[in-house]
Amino acid sequence: MTRKIFRSLYILVALLMFGACSDVNDKNQLAVYLCDSPADYGGLNFYITGVEVRAAGSDAWTPLVVTQQYVALMELVNGKMQEAGRGTMPQGASYDAVRLAFSPENAYVVIAGESVPLEVAEADATVTVPIPVVTMDGPNKPLLLDIDIASSVVADAAAAGGYRFRPQVSFVDVEECGVVQGGLQMGDAAVTSRLWLRFTDDATGAVSSTYCSLNPAGAFFMRLPPGDYTLEVIPSGDEGIVTYSSKISVGRQQVTDLGTIILETYGL
Numbered sequence: 413m414t415r416k417i418f419r420s421l422y423i424l425v426a427l428l429m430f431g432a433c434s435d436v437n438d439k440n441q442l443a444v445y446l447c448d449s450p451a452d453y454g455g456l457n458f459y460i461t462g463v464e465v466r467a468a469g470s471d472a473w474t475p476l477v478v479t480q481q482y483v484a485l486m487e488l489v490n491g492k493m494q495e496a497g498r499g500t501m502p503q504g505a506s507y508d509a510v511r512l513a514f515s516p517e518n519a520y521v522v523i524a525g526e527s528v529p530l531e532v533a534e535a536d537a538t539v540t541v542p543i544p545v546v547t548m549d550g551p552n553k554p555l556l557l558d559i560d561i562a563s564s565v566v567a568d569a570a571a572a573g574g575y576r577f578r579p580q581v582s583f584v585d586v587e588e589c590g591v592v593q594g595g596l597q598m599g600d601a602a603v604t605s606r607l608w609l610r611f612t613d614d615a616t617g618a619v620s621s622t623y624c625s626l627n628p629a630g631a632f633f634m635r636l637p638p639g640d641y642t643l644e645v646i647p648s649g650d651e652g653i654v655t656y657s658s659k660i661s662v663g664r665q666q667v668t669d670l671g672t673i674i675l676e677t678y679g680l
Contacts, residue, residue, distance in 0.1 A: 441552040443498040444476065444510055447488050447584065449622035449634065451561035452606050454522030456485040458530070458577065462513030463497025468506035468545050474499070481515075485561055486522075490625050490633040491591075493556065506547045510555060511540045512581060519577050521565050530565065530577035543583045556584040558635075562621075589635045590662040594670030596630035596645060598653060599677055603630040607645055607653070607675075614640045614659075630672075638664045645675060652678045 444463050459481045464473040476497035488494055496512070514537045519530040546553050560580040568576045592611070596603050606623040609632055613619075616639075625631045645656040654676040662668055 438500065438552065439550050440501050440503055440548040441498060442476065442501050442507070442546070442548065443552065443554050444496045444512075445493040445554060445556045446483060446485070446496050446559060447491075447493045447556060448485050448559050448561050450486065450489045450606055450625050450632075451565070451623055452608075453486065453561065453565065454525060455527075456521050456561050456565065458483055458485070458519035458532075459515035459517070460496050460512060461515045462511070464511040464513075465499075465501075465507040466509040466511065466540075468508040473511060474501070474507075485559060490631055491593075496557075501548045503548060503550070506545050507543070508545050509540055509542050510557065510583075511538060512557070512579070513538050514577070514579060520573075521575060521577075528575055529573040530575050531568070531571035531573065532577045536576070536578045539579050539581045541581050541583055544585070554586070556586050558582050558584050562623075584635055585637075586635070588664055589637055590664055590666045590668060592632075592634045592636060592641075592643070592660060592662060592668045592670065594632060595628070595672045596624050596632065596675060597672050598675050603675075605648070607647060609634070610644045610646055611636060611660075612642045612644070613637075614642060636662045638662055643670075645673065654678065 442465060460478055460483060463476045463478055466473050476499040478497050479495045483494060514532060516532040516537055519532055520527045521530055541557055543555060563580045564578055566576045566578050567574060596607055603624060606626060609622050611620045611634060620636060622632060622634050639662055641660050641662060643658050643660050647653040656673060656675055660668060
């Protein structure tokens with residue numbers, strides 16, 4: 413079941429890379445997509461009010477049509493994506509940044525089954541994301557942005573609900589990165605909590621992380637630049653799981669399928 417879902421999700425990535433759109437005759441369309449890795453929350457929901465792109469080497473911004481305002485970010489995990497904006501751009505035009513505008517209203521995070529409102533300050537409501545220069549030369553161009561849930565939700569006693577939404581957004585180069593996927597299992601049993609997976613680049617020491625999903629239980633999916641990594645599965649301390657570590661390699665536009673990783677538990 414896990415592998416079947418992952419195959420379907422990777423097809424979506426391939427479609428994004430080819431710039432699929434509703435009319436095969438459309439050209440020079442620029443589309444912005446959103447994704448995320450799971451975090452230890454039940455949900456994170458907000459609204460996008462604007463998507464713009466910046467002309468390369470200038471301060472001129474062009475708005476795109478916002479195609480989906482409502483974002484349930486915790487559903488955009490394990491390879492799923494959501495289109496946020498799209499526009500047909502002039503032939504030969506180049507762009508070097510994307511700007512997202514977030515609504516200050518109706519943002520909330522689900523913690524322990526309870527929806528908690530998120531305060532969005534004016535300074536946090538607009539985020540500019542630099543991208544490699546994209547030139548419109550006929551083929552449609554997709555841009556994938558990752559919103560890091562774990563670092564975007566910030567505890568703040570001064571906020572009305574005790575939390576703020578400070579979106580941390582980065583560009584994902586789908587043409588260069590690879591994918592690591594697999595599943596976690598506790599002995600003969602399914603995992604019942606989101607476990608933290610840490611990927612450390614053996615050459616640079618750079619760290620990327622995600623949490624496994626609970627639907628399907630234990631599934632994980634991570635986009636990473638090509639290289640050799642140390643993968644660690646790190647329990648929070650109360651699951652009775654022994655920390656897992658393994659060496660893995662990631663290739664450009666390749667899927668590294670780790671299958672099902674059986675985690676040892678104390679006392680077994």
